[in-house]
Amino acid sequence: MTQQERNVKQDQIPFCEERQQLIEAFVEASRELVELQSQQTQNVISGDPDFVRFDDLLHMAREKKDQAKYALIAHRETHRC
Numbered sequence: 552m553t554q555q556e557r558n559v560k561q562d563q564i565p566f567c568e569e570r571q572q573l574i575e576a577f578v579e580a581s582r583e584l585v586e587l588q589s590q591q592t593q594n595v596i597s598g599d600p601d602f603v604r605f606d607d608l609l610h611m612a613r614e615k616k617d618q619a620k621y622a623l624i625a626h627r628e629t630h631r632c
């Protein structure tokens with residue numbers, strides 16, 4: 552590899568497929584959490600006593616989102632992408 556080729560390679564924005572998948576997983580988990588929160592809010596507003604059942608679902612959705620976030624952070628630290 553010549554010096555010039557090396558420079559070109561470094562200037563490119565690295566595309567990392569794994570990072571992209573982790574970002575998508577995080578976005579998806581965030582959407583699910585927001586969706587559940589809005590459903591629970593609607594249930595509270597409409598006086599549905601069943602709104603507490605959302606707490607477990609919200610807890611799971613929050614954990615899923617956190618896991619996706621930490622996976623993304625860990626990937627960035629090890630991969631430098």
Ligand SMILES: [Zn+2]
Pocket residue numbers: 567568569570626630631632
């Ligand atoms: Zn990567």
